[in-house]
Amino acid sequence: MTWKNHSVLMEFVFLAYPSHPELCVLSFLGVSLVYALVITGNVLIVVAIHTEARLHTPMYYFLGSLSGIELCYTAVVVPHIMANLLQSDKTITLLGCATQMIFFIGLGSADCFLLAVMAYDRYVAICHPLQYPLIMTLTLCVRLVVASVVIGLFLSLQLVVFIFCLPFCRTRGIQHFFCDVPPVMRLVCAKSHIHEQSVLVAATLAIAVPFFLIATSYGFIVTTVLKIHSAAGCHRAFSTCSSHLMVVLLQYGCCAFMYLRPNSSYNPNHDQFISLVYTLGTPLLNPLIYTLRNNEMKGAIGRVLTRNYLSHNN
Template structure:
């Protein structure tokens, strides 16, 4: 049977959803609330940056792009999670599972690469302030954002094509809420060190490499700040980096735990919880972190909300 026919006929069943009707309703309402806040927060950031002229600089262009990627990233899996929570049949075809995984991993990887681009932006701003307008042009910013998405999707498509070329066992039950790499790989019959190594290499390229670039950028930033004699100057520089560092630690901590380890070490219960953290928690906290710690962003969002309120009243 060809893969095209298998992709239609073969179905996986998700086993992580609660069976109790009341608990399913509670989960549905909780995920719906989190998803509504994610969309609202990230869209507010994108709209505010677009409207406020003084935010048309590389730092906020990257932030708006990050919010846009996270809106798409959550849209790949969260509506499907909401549908499955209330449905009795929680199945997905082979093709749909591969598609969901490809875009989920691809956009998540794009997130990681974009955070590395944002770290480079902070490095240039702090270590080379006089050359900053010449180096960080809008053309370069657009290229970095596009490159983050293209590289993330390319690595993801390669990984997913490899995973779904392997033979699956008779068991079709995925002990997870959606199609992610560790739970799907646990269903592969031809598991070997070569297969696990291939997945680990892809995860290293998408997670460890950009993290090393971020670490190198901040090492150079710290070295440059040690030469600054003004305490106020150091505080100002640190305030521009603290939000980004918080998001980096949150994002990379969860991703490293899930993907930078052998697939055979997959543990359904704790891994299901961690997956909800980086699927719902990180996109929900990112707007809060960037707005609460950034006076310009808070002011822009306040203006956007005020304009919307006044226009609705008129």
Template sequence: MKWENHSVMMEFTFLAYPSCPELRALSFLGVTLVYALIITGNVLIMVAIRSEAHLHTPMYYFLGSLSGVEICYTAVVVPHILANTLQTQKTITLLGCATQMAFFIGLGSIDCFILAAMAYDRYVAVCRPLQYPLIMTLTLCVCLAMASVVIGFFLSLQLVAFIFSLPFCHARGIEHFFCDVPPVMRLMCANSHTHEQSVLVAATLAIAVPFFLITTSYAFIVAAVLRIQSAVGRCRAFSTCSSHLTVVLLQYGCCAFTYLCPNSSYSAKQGQLLSLVYTLGTPLLNPLIYTLRNSEVKGALGRVLTRNYLSHKS
């Protein structure tokens, strides 16, 4: 990374936080509540999958991995948001901003690739059910998860190294709650079109490529399900994929609006709203969607909570 034009101690100021004390207190309480629900929901899913032997399958392995990534993903920015909400000086150093962006983009990319791995798992389960145990082995699941981590952080480090090698203008105010790509790019003094295209390529690799893999998998799934003669069989096949598809639409819809739109059409207020959705909304909805729409997970969570209650009571 080229730091010649920057001081590592250079500071940025976040401008999106409310100035009214009442609004700050309300924001702090609201974000704290949502963050607590995110951690609780995702931890419960991980504990249920680990403690229930019948959930030790590829689908739930990826679901547990997704919950772990969601916990880390929110931990990168939410505690910092909470601290800034209460502080008078809402600043971050250049190195801190680059580090936060690297982890945030990296974990978000891992999230996308794990969703693609889950789509492949559903494709094999629906389209090649007899070969499913031979194809979706534990070794393959671990390899897909590790590949998601390596590719996600590789793309993130390349993007962040590129962004922070560019010259910044004198303005140091970021119209956002944390160091995200679009608001930081607006502080650059270099040729915006060239750099915008470079960021678009990185975003395409991290978002559009796994989304293409997911849509391809679901195209084969829909074709296979439509060939099933029994209406009950079709409903059962679709129900195994509906939760995952709902999460995919939420995740990729927000990411596409944020990272695949031209910088010239970027709106600070719209970006702030979308960032709250994919930083707090999606990690909160993921465990709810998988719990409410999956009887096996609901049953496992019920047994885990019952065991914990009985153990504390005794």
């Protein structure tokens, strides 16, 4: 039997959903509300950056790209979660599970690489301000964003192909809300140290390497800022980085907990909660962190909302 035929016949069942219909409806309403806020916040950032000429700079271009990736990232799994909450059949085919995992892991990895790119942008702006316009050109910015997405999807494809080429046990139940690496790996029969290390290597490339680049960039930034004698200059330099650092800590904290650890330490209840944090919580908090701590973004979003309100009334 070919993998294609096998993928059509084999299905997984998600076991993490509530069993009572009332809890499913309440969960659906909660997830719908959060998802609506995620879409609204990130779309406002993208529209504000696109329409405001003063925000046409590399820093805001990367921020808009981050919001765009997170819109796609949540769209891979959240609508499927919402549909499962309202239907009794909570199954997914093997091929559907693999496809969902490719894009979920790939776009999540692209998120991590893009945060590293944003740290590099701050490094150039603070450590080499005179050369900044010459280094961070529009062409380079586009290439860095495209490279983040391509590398993320490439690493994800390699990982998912490796996992789904392994033999699965007869047990079809996934202790999760969607297809993610740790719960799916629990269903693999041919468990070995090599398989576990292979997954760990892929996770390291997608998480630890970008984090190392971010840490290195901020090491140079801190060294440069400490040489600034003006208190106002130090405050301005750190304020441009604080929002990014908060997002990095939130994103990498959750990802490291989920993927940079042995498979034997997998705990379904803990991991289900953490997965909801980085699937819904992080895309929700990122727009809030960047807008609440950035007067330019707050002003731009306010003008977008005002224009929409006036055009609607007219």
